[in-house]
């Protein structure tokens with residue numbers, strides 16, 4: 060698969076088949092995290108992959124009752140040291156790489172921003188000084204998913220100065 064195809068076909072997956080992901084695929088997915096760029100190569104990221112069914116079930120409530128959190132193969136909690144400047148950027152790059160690698164392997168993901176950090180930290184035993192920036196579901200998609208609309212490129216990409224149309228030469 061070409062990268063442009065992975066970018067084009069990725070979309071948030073909120074319905075999952077109740078299937079596990081083979082270790083061989085997990086190795087590829089974890090490599091996508093490991094090889095991501097980070098400020099000063101600090102690699103300020105830790106990920107808790109939750110596959111335990113009971114734990115996933117308990118996480119549904121901590122994730123604003125989003126039921127698909129219980130159906131995915133893994134709910135991933137993305138953990139950083141918030142004292143480091145670029146923590147939001149680094150962890151986002153790594154997870155973005157994971158989302159695209161997942162598409163190539165036939166898996167789906169969904170970013171989960173609606174979660175109670177304290178509840179998730181408690182359930183996953185994340186140390187108090189760490190921060191969970193975001194969570195993400197990962198698993199085998201099922202059912203129909205409809206792509207969401209996007210703003211036209213010309214409305215957010217400018218040429219040479221802010222607000223100057225990209226299409227104006």
Ligand SMILES: Cc1cc2nc3c(=O)[nH]c(=O)nc-3n(C[C@H](O)[C@H](O)[C@H](O)COP(=O)(O)O)c2cc1C
Pocket residue numbers: 069070071072073125169170171172173174193206207
């Ligand atoms: C930081 C962030 C947090 C998000 N949180 C949620 C969430 O809690 N639940 C959910 O269903 N989707 C969540 N999404 C997914 C967005 O709704 C989705 O990416 C957007 O609507 C575009 O749709 P697409 O991913 O299918 O292209 C989140 C996305 C991002 C980037």
